[in-house]
Amino acid sequence: MRPATRMPKLASEPHAAAKSGSAVPAEPSMDSAGAAAAAGRTAPAAAGSPAPAANTGPVANSAPAPDAERDVFVEESPTxxxxxxxxxxxxxxxxxxxEQAANTKPVLPRVFQVLMAVFYPVVLLVLAIRLVTTNAFLWIEYHRPGFPADSFGFSTDDRLTYGSYTVDYLLNFAGRRYLGGLVNTEGKPLFLDREVAHMADVKSLIDLAFLLGLVLAIVMVIGIIYLSRRSTGGVRRGLFAGxxxxxxxxxxxxxxxxxxxxTFFTDFHKIFFANGTWTFYTDDTLIRLFPSQFWSDAGIFIGAFVLVVSSLTLAFTWPTKDRRQAVARAKRPGRRAAAQ
Structure with a gap:
């Protein structure tokens, strides 16, 4: 077995340098440099010893200044x-x-509610009158059982033909000639001058009523659109009051x-027509076409129509508990804004 041989020990760099006779400067460590600097800061200068010369040149390995000693610029907070x-x-x-602005109710919704309550009866009454002034209502009246026949010779077809001319005159823009130029089977004028004059007065009154009803209906539609967007339950309250x-x-x-x-029929004519312009003989064409039974049936229809429609409106707008709760929920703060 061959004995192990010892490897020759290599000399370190300083030792090798010492052997070669060349001096190698020692690099100061960070610990020694820091200690020297600390010693230089803390050690008092000996009396009579010369002050060390200021080193104006750059120091390559000087330690950075701590954060606390750096100049920090702090911007003042603006006011x-x-x-x-x-x-x-x-x-x-x-x-x-x-709080006062939130609790104060706007004026315009209340105005529209009052207008709806006032205009509703007028619009409904005008609508009922418009349904009466139609050829359909005329046909129903002349063909219904129990309607009195004409004692002067008009047949049902004659009544329907001549009565349709009268109704059409009330709804069109024609003048008095529309009725004044009609003749009967004998070639004589169908309507007398005073009958035509009265129908002209009726036409003016009907036109005014329809125009008024149309304007009020337009205002109500505008109010309904406004209240549906600006006032929760405003449409219901306006129609309920109306x-x-x-x-x-x-x-x-x-x-x-x-x-x-x-008496009611006479007082009505006295209000809207001049005395002596609306009374006729029983053999005049207007009385033969529109006897007293026709007007009583028309009054019953108008009253029944208005009564039924207003009752249905009252029922559908009645402030029930569920409807009041729905309005209260809709008026909670932030609900309308969230919905929009």
Missing amino acids: TMLQVRPPQEEVDRRLAAR SIATLVLIIGLGVLAVMGWE
Whole structure:
């Protein structure tokens, strides 16, 4: 077995340098440099010893200054109105104004509700009159059982033909010649001059009523659109009040008509027509086409129509518990804004 041989020991760099006779400068470590610097800062200078010369040249291996000794630029915080709190009195005043604005109801929705309540009876009454002034209602009247026949020779077909001319005259833009130029089978004028004059007065009254009803209906439609967007439950309240007013009005007129139809019919004509312009003989064409039974049936239809429609409106707009709760939920703060 061959014995192990010892490897020759290599000399370190300083030792090798010492052997070669060349001096190698020693590099100062960071620990020694820091210690020297600390010693230089803390050690007091000996009395009479010369002050060390200031080193003006750059120091390659000098340690960086600590963060606490660095110059830090701090920007001053600007003073704005958002950072200045107003006095407590101003805060209370703004809060009270905000609460008052939130609790104050706008005026325009109330105005539209009142207008709807006032206009509803008029519009409904005009609509009922418009349904009466149709050839369909005329046909139903002339063909219904029990309607009195003409004692002067008009057949049902004659009545329907001549009566249709009269109704059409009320709805078109023709002048008096539309009725004044009609003749009967004998070639004589169908209507007398005073009959044509009365129908012209009726035409003017009908036109005014229809125009008024149309304008009020347009205002109601505008109010319904506005209230549906701006006032929760405003449309329902307006129609509810209008239906109550309509029922009171139509019931009152119905009682007067039942107590004395002839008196009611006469007083109505005295209000809208001049005396002596609306009375005719029994053999005049207007009386033969539109006897007293026709007008009583027309009055019953108008009253029944208005009564039924207003009652349905009252039922569908009645402020039930569920409807009141729905309105209360819709009026909660933030609900309308979230919905939009």
